[in-house]
Amino acid sequence: xxxxxxxxxxxxxxxxxxATAVVVGLTASTLSVFVVLRGWSLxxxxxxxxxxxxxxxxxxxNLPLTLGGAVAGVVASLLVALVESxxxxxxxxxIGIVLTGAFALGLVIxxxxxxxxxxxxxxxxxxxxxxxxxxxxxxxxxxxxxxxISLFMKEIIAFTFDPLFTYVVGLPTNLIHYSxxxxxxxxxxxxxxxVGIVLVISLxxxxxxxxxxxxxxxxxxxxxxxxxxxxxSVAGLYLSYYFAVSSGGAIALTATLVFFSAMMLKRR
Amino acid sequence: MEAVKAEGLTVVYGRLKALDEVSFTIPSGxxxxxxxxxxxxxxxxxxxxxxxxxPAAGSFKVLGxxxxxxxxxxxxxxxxxxxxxxxxxxxxxxxxxxxxxxVGPLRPVRKGDRVVSQSxxxxxxxxxxxxxxxxxxxxxxxxxxxxxxxxxxxDLYLMDEPLTGIDAEAExxxxxxxxxxxxxxxxxxxxTHDLSSTLELFDNVLVLKNRLIAFGRPxxxxxxxxxxxxxxxxxxxxxxxxxxxxxxxx
Ligand SMILES: Nc1ncnc2c1ncn2[C@@H]1O[C@H](COP(=O)(O)OP(=O)(O)OP(=O)(O)O)[C@@H](O)[C@H]1O
Ligand SMILES: [Mg+2]
Numbered sequence: 360x361x362x363x364x365x366x367x368x369x370x371x372x373x374x375x376x377x378a379t380a381v382v383v384g385l386t387a388s389t390l391s392v393f394v395v396l397r398g399w400s401l402x403x404x405x406x407x408x409x410x411x412x413x414x415x416x417x418x419x420x421n422l423p424l425t426l427g428g429a430v431a432g433v434v435a436s437l438l439v440a441l442v443e444s445x446x447x448x449x450x451x452x453x454i455g456i457v458l459t460g461a462f463a464l465g466l467v468i469x470x471x472x473x474x475x476x477x478x479x480x481x482x483x484x485x486x487x488x489x490x491x492x493x494x495x496x497x498x499x500x501x502x503x504x505x506x507x508i509s510l511f512m513k514e515i516i517a518f519t520f521d522p523l524f525t526y527v528v529g530l531p532t533n534l535i536h537y538s539x540x541x542x543x544x545x546x547x548x549x550x551x552x553x554v555g556i557v558l559v560i561s562l563x564x565x566x567x568x569x570x571x572x573x574x575x576x577x578x579x580x581x582x583x584x585x586x587x588x589x590x591x592s593v594a595g596l597y598l599s600y601y602f603a604v605s606s607g608g609a610i611a612l613t614a615t616l617v618f619f620s621a622m623m624l625k626r627r
Numbered sequence: 628m629e630a631v632k633a634e635g636l637t638v639v640y641g642r643l644k645a646l647d648e649v650s651f652t653i654p655s656g657x658x659x660x661x662x663x664x665x666x667x668x669x670x671x672x673x674x675x676x677x678x679x680x681x682p683a684a685g686s687f688k689v690l691g692x693x694x695x696x697x698x699x700x701x702x703x704x705x706x707x708x709x710x711x712x713x714x715x716x717x718x719x720x721x722x723x724x725x726x727x728x729x730v731g732p733l734r735p736v737r738k739g740d741r742v743v744s745q746s747x748x749x750x751x752x753x754x755x756x757x758x759x760x761x762x763x764x765x766x767x768x769x770x771x772x773x774x775x776x777x778x779x780x781x782d783l784y785l786m787d788e789p790l791t792g793i794d795a796e797a798e799x800x801x802x803x804x805x806x807x808x809x810x811x812x813x814x815x816x817x818x819t820h821d822l823s824s825t826l827e828l829f830d831n832v833l834v835l836k837n838r839l840i841a842f843g844r845p846x847x848x849x850x851x852x853x854x855x856x857x858x859x860x861x862x863x864x865x866x867x868x869x870x871x872x873x874x875x876x877x
Contacts, residue, residue: 396711396714396715397711398711510732510733511732511733512735513727513730513732513734513735513736514727514732516716516720516724517724517727519714520710520711520714520716520721520724521708521710521724523679523703523705523709524703524724524775525727526679526698527677527698527699527701527702527703528698528699528724528725528727528728528779529698529699529728530727530728571713571715574715575715575759576715576717577715577716577720579715580715
């Protein structure tokens with residue numbers, strides 16, 4: 360068993376991949392708690408798909424990918440809010456429209472510029488190809504997100520629980536809302552190479568959802584979520600190594616299976 | 628000083644005029660009931676006063692200034708709380724949110740915070756403080772939001788139908804709490820459909836039918852002609868005159 364776990368780590372690329380998977384697991388599962396409690400799973404999906412045109416645009420103009428991705432994520436959340444307020448459609452409809460539109464735009468740009476990166480890897484991840492520089496960027500993004508959440512935990516709880524009240528007491532609700540949107544975009548970019556933008560939503564939803572089955576307090580919920588997030592990323596990575604399957608697929612699948620197992624366990 | 632001063636307040640939703648040139652002045656340290664039939668603009672009035680709905684015309688001041696300067700000093704308890712009841716927070720946690728502005732960023736609300744425990748006690752829910760939000764009855768949930776508003780240490784309390792859906796004892800209790808707050812110089816404005824003798828407890832009654840029908844002492848504002856104008860029905864007016872008799876106003 361130990362041998363089974365150690366053997367892959369004799370390779371440099373696997374050590375880098377493991378570190379990346381852990382960082383991504385930690386970051387995504389911290390945010391996951393609030394995504395689940397605020398009911399932002401679909402919105403998260405829209406943001407992750409909208410990161411694609413941002414990345415493609417940055418690639419085309421040689422801009423930093425992180426910047427392009429973050430801007431696109433925020434623009435997507437603004438668009439969802441705009442569609443919702445300017446028409447009578449419901450939130451899920453607004454999200455559906457923005458999600459597909461943005462993703463299509465991304466594909467159109469990519470097909471035109473023909474970037475050197477493999478589109479398949481952007482969409483579904485390729486953690487085995489992570490370079491040490493990529494790991495550094497992922498770690499930096501993860502650090503920023505987790506730091507912000509821990510510093511402003513009380514404000515984030517207040518906002519995700521009751522935004523109207525947060526506004527009434529005089530906190531900057533727009534700032535909090537869009538900071539969360541930016542954090543979601545940064546997490547998605549951090550997870551780009553691990554699970555890819557199509558599958559990242561699994562790490563933003565499954566850990567928090569699993570945690571909600573068991574936790575009685577928010578502290579417990581964070582703890583369970585972190586455990587599930589890190590476990591899924593690491594277990595998925597090993598599965599991907601041993602069975603030579605897509606890392607993004609393996610990680611997302613593990614997270615999903617963990618949720619279903621937990622649900623069955625809970626029912627009994 | 629006046630707690631609320633509205634001048635020609637007009638609010639439109641599309642083509643519908645929810646408030647039509649409403650003007651009134653509410654003195655500090657008073658309790659005002661806002662009455663009117665469904666759709667008469669009661670909730671809209673409160674939402675306008677907290678800055679959530681922007682008036683199309685007219686202006687208003689709260690606590691002698693604009694709402695943007697006074698935010699935090701104004702507490703608001705909506706008609707229906709639209710929160711996720713499964714959020715893993717205890718009663719204490721929710722009430723402690725009222726302290727969020729006072730405590731400031733980068734610091735948690737201390738477990739022994741005096742304002743929080745006092746608010747819990749005054750709302751009569753200290754025994755529930757470690758219960759989870761999802762494990763409470765509707766009336767209990769409502770008191771938590773009142774406690775949260777008190778923890779905010781606001782000077783003006785805007786409450787949308789707080790008497791709806793609670794039993795007689797809880798109603799008495801709530802009205803006691805509000806009277807206490809008034810004694811401390813706080814101002815209370817609440818909407819209600821309860822056209823009973825309860826209204827006699829208030830300093831002023833504001834009768835609304837999208838435009839202002841009457842504003843003044845209960846016995847003045849609740850005159851039959853005002854009620855007929857607001858509710859358009861002799862029956863309600865009759866009912867009200869009953870109330871007036873019970874209250875001994877004649
Ligand atoms: N967000 C909105 N968009 C469009 N119209 C609205 C909106 N909110 C309220 N209205 C309309 O404005 C009018 C006043 O509504 P408001 O909620 O203020 O009434 P109310 O006096 O609180 O009624 P109730 O006693 O039923 O609570 C109603 O005709 C209502 O249909
Ligand atoms: Mg109303």
